[in-house]
Amino acid sequence: MKICLPIIALVLALAAPARAADDWVVWEIKQAFDPGLVQIVAGTELSFVNADDVNHDMAVVGPDGASTEHGMIKPGDTAHTSFAVAGLYTVICHVHPRMKMKVTVR
Ligand SMILES: [Cu+2]
Secondary structure: OOOOHHHHHHHHHHHOOOOOOOOEEEEEEOOEEEOOEEEEOOOOEEEEEEOOOOOEEEEEEOOOOOEEEEEEEOOOOEEEEEOOOOEEEEEEOOOOOOOEEEEEEO
């Protein structure tokens, strides 16, 4: 089943009125993270929306090299994570090794 991105965006906007304006949505689309780089302040939450028709896995590798696993994100599902400590993070999908993004937290 094809999912229309504008509809997902609209549903997210309506479902999360309490979310801070500077929180971000990262799309998992065509087996890539979009955007591939975000710059945020500490404490910001990122929402990862799987807009593909395949599962994505998510792990966040922190500035200290430690990896935090967030598990499988099924098509249409969303995972949330926040970044409390400043530094450069890498978000990866173990299912698709080329699928990576960077998060700069200041
Ligand atoms: Cu993936």
